[in-house]
Amino acid sequence: MKKFVVGNFKMNTTPSEFNVYLDEFLPRIKDCKANIMFCLPATHFCVAKSRLEATNIKFLAQNISSEEKGAFTGEISNVMVKDCGAYGTLIGHSELRKRLKETPESINQKIIRALAVNLKVILCIGETKYERSTKKTKLVLKRQLDTALKGLYENELKNIIIAYEPVWAIGTGKTPTAKEIENTVCDIRSIIAENFTVRSSEKINILYGGSITESNFGQFVKIKGINGLLVGGAKKKKKSFANICK
């Protein structure tokens, strides 16, 4: 099974800079077998649609609105994102949970909206430093997953990828050990099994994200139960990100 390598651009690069990024990045990953995805600002969709069409790279939004349409200035809806050619959307990134006070309920609403128009979802979950230090990681992940996946049918899980991203590991240079990630991924699968079935818990794709670099990615990609990586900062360097993909 091909591994996923997802690059989250966050609020970095202009569309023109992204165009130049692709000039250098695409030749480097020509024969790459990984399932590569870019999570992009909406301003980049036009460039992405024309430049990535002939490649195996898919692009996703970094967020969508929990509302369908109407007086929601500054927001972007599921159908808008779909119409631009996006493959899916990231939902529940911890930077949005923190800065925009994203709630578990709005995350659930966004997932339902995404699936309604056939957008794939990368659902980010993860514990804070405090939650980890008070040994609440499993409880927190359970709460996040129970609410996020509420009301979904089991067959919809094939359109969802879970990204385990400890909040304290994002952009900090700190990471859990491989054993800790393996245990947490096991917990995530058991929560999915409780909510759905063992079969679906075995099939769902789970990524690890948080301070992955060109020098440490090897240990994460080998972890039992991990189907790929979500990379933020390291994807700024085209060469490093291309090497991780390869």
Ligand code: PEP
């Ligand atoms: C992220 O933003 O999802 C992320 C994993 O960032 P970083 O790789 O910089 O920790």
